[in-house]
Structures are given as structure tokens and as C-alpha cells.
Amino acid sequence: MPGKGEEEMPGSGAEVPGEGVEREAGPAGGSGPVGRSVRRSVTMRDVARQAGVGLATVSRVINGKPGVAPELVRRVTETARALGYRHDVTASSLRRADRRTATIALVLEDVANPFSSVLHRAVEDAARAEDILVLAGSSDEDPDRERELVDAFTMRRVDGLIVLPTGSTDEQLDAVRRQGTPVVCADRLVEIDRVDTVTVDNRDGTWAAVRRLRALGHRRIAFLGDLDAIWTARQRYAGYAGAQAEAGEAVEDRLVHRDLHSAEAARAVTAGLLAAGDPPTAVFAAQNLLTIGARRALQDAGRQDQVALIGFDDFPVADMLAPGISVVSQDPARVGRTAAHLLLGRLRGGDDDLPARHSVVPTRYIARGSGEIPPER
Amino acid sequence: MPGKGEEEMPGSGAEVPGEGVEREAGPAGGSGPVGRSVRRSVTMRDVARQAGVGLATVSRVINGKPGVAPELVRRVTETARALGYRHDVTASSLRRADRRTATIALVLEDVANPFSSVLHRAVEDAARAEDILVLAGSSDEDPDRERELVDAFTMRRVDGLIVLPTGSTDEQLDAVRRQGTPVVCADRLVEIDRVDTVTVDNRDGTWAAVRRLRALGHRRIAFLGDLDAIWTARQRYAGYAGAQAEAGEAVEDRLVHRDLHSAEAARAVTAGLLAAGDPPTAVFAAQNLLTIGARRALQDAGRQDQVALIGFDDFPVADMLAPGISVVSQDPARVGRTAAHLLLGRLRGGDDDLPARHSVVPTRYIARGSGEIPPER
């Protein structure tokens, strides 16, 4: 349906030549040849010479260290500005005793997916408060790609690492941590020495939601799950299975479809379930896209008001559909914030030798209608 | 409505102590004092000594430069691995002739917003192909914050910069570019010497959509616009105004609401319009959230099937609502990809002295129903 009624509109493509104003700037040094404009950048040494002070003094001023005569501070600041001096953090961190680069890295599943990107933003905000920048990359759930990213990041000597681990890289993360770079894992639990984690309470959130469906009278509850390689997917299934077991109900294999990784897959599976005999009276979709896919199938069959649906993980405008989609919502921002604080704590050095800490953030059930539909008699 | 029926579920908070397995690894160097474990990292010099070759040779091997005896290559690679040597890109780029850090930076409005994050992903993919990493930051439409970010990035000597400019930082970007760092601006047009841009065809996209509404018979078409400081918001308004002018229709001030920056603001404004006399028969919402807000107001009034609505910028599940929301969709991935290619081109050095290039990517109208509602007689 989305691919219908499309039209392409060509752009106007205005071409702007650019002015090319040449402004006066740069060292304009004393002895060097003035021949070609080689654009060597202004260094501390240039500032020192120009200001008539020592190199060490410039360094002290730039870093705001105490114990420099106010007059010199003024002169250095002044000439630095005049010469257009730009501090080089790269060289700085190389020499600096703590080797800090004021940069941390973030390995996400996909910077463009809402969960990842909201988490990213939370990390950015926490880091910004300490003037730390964030390098981000997408692993796409591929352990090799994750390894490459971690590698590339550590080669750049980032101060710390926050990873949403695929689960097959524990040794590498352990090595990185042991080599001196703090590591925090987010969203998925791993058990690595001194690697903190922060995860969402997937199991209990799912458990409680399924229990609700049962309380409404549902017995045939379908389960749609994400790739089984993902820790969260397994946890959510565990919640579903737990709630069924708790009620003395055996899990019906035909109602359980794990290892789905697209809305389309979920739609197809759900359509199949609805068409077959003895269809489910409720569906639990354990991930965003799966929820959307399942709902699409329900709408296609015109059954969205008869079959209950609960999704794991909220998404925009889920409340504007009719009926609204009830979800177990998680709080990616809180996950990111917590992970960042754990990491920054270790960076500050106090918690250096602490064993791994594991933080779990709770979920919240949001009732919007689709989860409150009773089974048809 | 979304805030209803919430319940908090406490986590189980499983505490896992962490095993503390000590594995054998590391330099285990020859002559140094073995006292405290000071964890100095393994350097090229260590590898050179251990392998019995010169420092320069190790460098050549690590960088895959030709002209080293196969035997030595083997020996160096071998000992590097054995010692757990990790190349230091920081030191490398300091000394390297081209000073490349293999890192580019991205200044977005907000890494968590869908447009920004999809663009981010496209940039990441293009950069990855050349083993380049991406630093990202959110300006939140604040020129000061944008300046801070650009500053922090250039201090880290990134090779290039892609910016969604707020519009008040032209001088700084010009300075950065002149200092030798290629800059590309995305999503908003700026005219700075040798700074490429890639923008979406906001004006024409809007124009054509409004023209469609008119063709359906609509005359009173409301316009909801984003913050007027944003270039795209002004362009979209220009498209609206153009289409109205083209039809000889004067723009009615009461129907035009610019400078809105939240779904809630759009909802309130739309509700007001619907309640007042002579309400619009169609609404054009010039941004994502505004579209959602407007639709919310229409649903609140039960008018979503009587009043036409077209939004600028697509969003997930817009097609699952009833009626589906018609939009002028843009392609953030293509914007990102284009920007990245422009930047990488300049990085490769060929296009160094080329004047600014301006690329415009087209929009696409997607008909889903809400834009196809004729005016009520």
C-alpha cells in the first residue's frame, strides 16, 4: 500500500559560484620563505615565539593551569586568538599523562533505529556534560562488524566504550577492558569481568503482559519473537513461557514463532495463524516491527477489534490507531543515561576495581485498547 | 490519552558477581622492572626489539607498505600478534604527512530524530566503505551548540565535516573550510566558498502538493510551519505561498501558522482553526510532528475523513491510520549519501579547488487517502 501514487519532482539545482574572498591570517613568521602558501597550521610554538614566552607557558595558559602571571596569560590568550591558534587534542592526548582523548565510543545495532538512536542521544547528553564526544557505529547484529568497530574505536584510543553486544564478542570486550579501556554493555546482559551492564527487564515485562491477557480470559496466545541470537528476544520468550507455565498451560508450538526479523515476516506469520484452524485470540509481539507487522495482518483480515495485541517496545503514534496499540514500553533514554553514568564513573577512576555492576531498568505497561480486547466467545 | 493505564514493574535485579578469571597475556618484557603492573601499552618499538628488526620496518609492515622481505613481514606480524600490539591511530596521524585521522564529524539537529538518524546511517555506510569513522553530535537548532560541536570536532582534527547548519554559523564554517577541513552542509542551503550543499526540494514538493489540493477544489488551505529560523521551513512556506499565488489566491493570514515546534502546538492551532468560523477544508503540515499534531486535532474533532491533510516528511505507520496520511516524502538516506560522497570526494583531493556544488534531491508525493479528500460542499 505505501508504494502507491508516487510522483517524482525534479529540483531546480541553483548553481552558486562562490566569492573567493582572501582574508589576511596566519603566522606571517619572520625568517621562513614566503613562497607557496603551504598552510602549515599555527602551533603552540608559533604562539610562544610571537608572544615572547616559553612553550611551556603557552601550554599552561591554554590548559588553564594556575601559576602564570596575569599579564602573561593575557598576552598569550591574545596572540593565540590573533594568530588563529587551534589546540590539537590529538597531539595533546598523545603526550598527556592520562592519555585521555575525551572521546567515548558507542556500538549500536543501527544508529538509525529508534531504540538505538534515543539511547545514543542520552549518552551524548551525559557525555556532553563532561565535554566528551561520542563516536558511533552500527553493528547490524553482526559479530564481525561489531569486532571491526570495537577495533577501530580502540585504535583511536577512545576513553571508554558502550556496546550493545551481539553476544559473540565477549573475549574481545574482555581484552579491551583488561587493556585499560572501561567497557559498559547496554541492553543485553553479558558476564565479563568488570564490565558493567544495564538491561531492560524484558522477562518480567513480558510475563506481566501475558498474565494480563490470561486474566482477560485468553488461552491461545501467539508469540512472535525477534532473532533468537539476541539476548532480549530470548528473555522475552522466557517471560511468555513463564507466564504460560505459571498458569499450568503448555506452550503450543504452532503459536510460537521466534527468529523473525522484519515487519513483513511478522505479517505473514500472523496472517497464517489467523487463517488456520483454532486461531489465537491474542498475539504478543516481542518487538517493534513485529508488532506493526502483526497489526497489519489483523487489519488486512479486519480482525483488529476482535483479536488482542500487545507489543513489546512503544513506537510513535501507536495511540492514534484504532484501536490504540497496547505495549510494554521500555525507556531507551534511561538505559543510555545509566550506561553513560556507569562508564563515566569508571572513567573518573573511583570505581576502577569494582566488580561488574548490573543495572536493570523496569518496563511499563501502557494500555491503549488493543491489549484490553477480551477473547471472543 | 497515551499517559493512561500505566503501571511500573519492578525489576528482579539479579546481581552477578563476575568470575575474575586471570588469563595469561601481555608483553612479559625482558629487562624492565617487574614490580608494579603499570600497564604501559605495547608499542612499535617493543615489537621491533622483540622481532629483532628496525622500528621503520615495523611501521612499513603495519601499514602494508611494499618492499619488505616476506620473511620479515611474517616475523613482524607474528610478534605483533604475540605481544598484543595495537596500532595507535592518534600518534600515527600526528606524524603522518597528510595528518589524516580517518574520522569525519556530523553535526545533526538531534541524533535521535528520524530524519537525522537515517541521514547519519547513510553517512556511516558511505564512510565505512573507506574505513572512516563518524563522530556525531546534536545541535538542537542552537547556533551556540553548533559552534561548540564544530569546535570540538576540529580540535580533534577530523578530516571533514558534514553539518545541518542552523544558519547562523557561516563564518565559522568558512573559517574551518579555509583552514583546510572540507565542509559539506546538508538539508539546508548556505552559500559559503567551496562548501558543498545537498538539500531537499522543499519548495517544489510543497508547491505541487498544494496544487493537488487546489485541483481537488480546496480553497481554504491551512499551513502549519516549523520554526522560521530553519531554512527548510521557510522554503516550504514559499512553496505554499507560491501555489496559492499561482492560482490567484491571496494568502489568508489566519490560516497560516509558522514557527510551531511541537506536535502539541500543531494540535492546539488546528483545533482552534476547526472551531472558528469558516474553517479550512484542507491542512498542509510542513513537518513530521506537526502532521501528527494536526491529525490528532482532526481525530479529536472526528473530522479526519472530512478535512484533507497532507504532511511534509513521511513517518512510520502513516499508512496504517484510517485514512492513511498522504505525505510529501523526502529521502534522508539519499541526502546523507550524497553529502558523504561530496565530502569524500573533496577528501580524496581531486575536487579540492572546485567551487561549491549544490545538489538538490527531489521529493515524492505518496497518496494514502488523507490528501485525496475533496472539500465538503
Next chain:
DNA sequence: ACGTTTTCAGGAAACGTTTCCAAGAACGTA
């Protein structure tokens, strides 16, 4: 007024790498 401590400033070494350069080995040619 003198000796001692404290403060401030600058020269030089170092961070881990790449690149320049010179020297030796290997090779082909006369």
C-alpha cells in the same frame, strides 16, 4: 641583612608514530 622557601618561567625530553636519509646487500653489465 641573610638564608631559606616559594613562586614563576623556560628549555628539553618524551608520547608513539611516519618519513627522510644514508648505508649495505644484491644484482646486472662492461
Next chain:
DNA sequence: TACGTTCTTGGAAACGTTTCCTGAAAACGT
């Protein structure tokens, strides 16, 4: 065999900074 070339190799300098250390001057106590 002698000689010019080419190919490999390693030592040393350099990248832009921070930090160590020394020395001079100022401040202090008696």
C-alpha cells in the same frame, strides 16, 4: 673484477603537545 643501479633496512628526526626539571627571582622568617 670493478662499477653503477636498484632494493632493503635501520637510525634519527619530526609531528604538536605535556611534563619534568632546573634556575632565577621574589617572598618570607629571623
